[in-house]
Amino acid sequence: MGSHSINGVAELHTELLTKDTLGDFYELFPHKFSNKTNGVTPRRWLVQNNPGLTKLISEKIGEHWITHLDDLRQLEGFADDGDFRYRWGQVKLDLKRSLAGHIQQRLGVTVNPESLFDVQVKPIHEYKRQHLNILHIVTLYHRIKQDPTVNIAPRTFIFAGKAAPGYFMAKLMIKLIHSVAEVINHDPDVGDRLKVVFLPDYNVLCQILYPAADLSEQISTAGKEVSGTGNMKFCLNGALTIGTWDAANIEICQEVGQENFFRFGLTADEVYQRKAEGYNPWDYYYGNSQLKEIIDLIGSGHFADEDSTLFQPLIDSLLHQDQYMLFADYQSYLDCQDSISRVWCDRDRWLKMSILNTARCGKFSSDRAIREYCDQIWHSSPVSIQLADYVQPQTALRVDS
């Protein structure tokens, strides 16, 4: 009632606000509602965090893109340039080597920098479904145990992020990641085909995690994520996204093109529909033998020194009352991951997609978002400042005081 303006921070979320969450207010005050899709600042999330890629980009298209991110479109033309693709790949490989060094130092785990770096870095929450990611990892592990000669494109799964201190289920998800990692990283049948790591200290490491990613995991239950900004940080650094049709993922896919995005899972409408019909996880459990086998494997205590009680609360929630509907998206997620492994093996194609992701994410600059707030919400106009005065710290101090 007291608000001058109400905005969702991605198109889907604004739509959900006006139709559902705040539907009656929207009927009364439609003029107050608008969408302002979030953005991230390219100065921190690319220039500061990824000097190698910044240098390569600026060498080709100058530096104007740093304050006008739409200029990255000029990179599109270089996606077909073999020499440029090679250098793009080398920058990424250097970042992955450096991250591999941190992982070795911090966790004592040796990861292969040439493997696919599959990264899920974000707050730990059931709606963000880090445990769906784990179901994929356990499925790959299960495949290897059933047939140690099976052909699997090598992957390094990297997790990081914090859980709220009192959020029991999120803490249990972190425990599950560690437990699965412990078994997989030491199984000689697996070798160096799969490695799983949970990196502590998101605050310190995020700067190198986003730039070093090949694949960005944005796998929230459709309708649950508000916008996401991690998805934008990854895309800016040339990671490809595996994502649900949720939040800003939708807009990223629209910008980069569906041929450069890995989409899976139910839509928000389908999630509501499935819930209205009565979502029954047991149908999926008994209907999908692969799913049943891996859930039973986790439930058996295989990853918990044969303690079958440790992960029971997590399994119970998946089987009895899972509002995040992991099982409904499981097969689609798996199929999508399998197609990603095939594309990964075609290095030229992957690099091309990576370049196009960076080239087409200009919309997700916070400069654009802030300009929209200024123009359409605050009705404030730009003021010219002498930037040179502000970049001198001492001058800035004098101005503040």
Ligand SMILES: *Cc1c(COP(=O)(O)O)cnc(C)c1O
């Ligand atoms: C980017 C960022 C987020 C948002 O991450 P999502 O993946 O969009 O959930 C949250 N916290 C910090 C500290 C971040 O840097």
